[in-house]
Amino acid sequence: MAEGKKYGGMEAPAVLKNHYGSYVFVNKKMDELRRTECLCYNCANLNFHRPDNENCPIAGAFYKICQITNVALAVTRCPKFIFEEK
Numbered sequence: 001m002a003e004g005k006k007y008g009g010m011e012a013p014a015v016l017k018n019h020y021g022s023y024v025f026v027n028k029k030m031d032e033l034r035r036t037e038c039l040c041y042n043c044a045n046l047n048f049h050r051p052d053n054e055n056c057p058i059a060g061a062f063y064k065i066c067q068i069t070n071v072a073l074a075v076t077r078c079p080k081f082i083f084e085e086k
């Protein structure tokens with residue numbers, strides 16, 4: 001595996017990148033969309049300034065998975081989403 005090489009036949013093939021000292025496969029297109037399009041980032045139930053126990057428990061579980069496994073997730077469906085301009 002070589003850093004920067006493209007993997008797969010996706011529209012935006014995965015690229016191997018060093019992320020905080022670990023090598024991870026990145027779909028750059030999805031990664032960029034995640035920052036604006038993820039439901040959690042646009043939801044009133046998630047506030048990065050509130051303590052964990054006052055935040056959305058679903059988002060909290062996703063966050064723990066991301067921390068433990070070094071993956072990034074984008075939520076595209078949620079029954080509890082409440083739009084909030086951020």
Ligand code: SF4
Nearest residue numbers: 040043056058078080
């Ligand atoms: S309610 Fe859904 S969209 Fe909102 S923060 Fe929780 S998981 Fe994300």
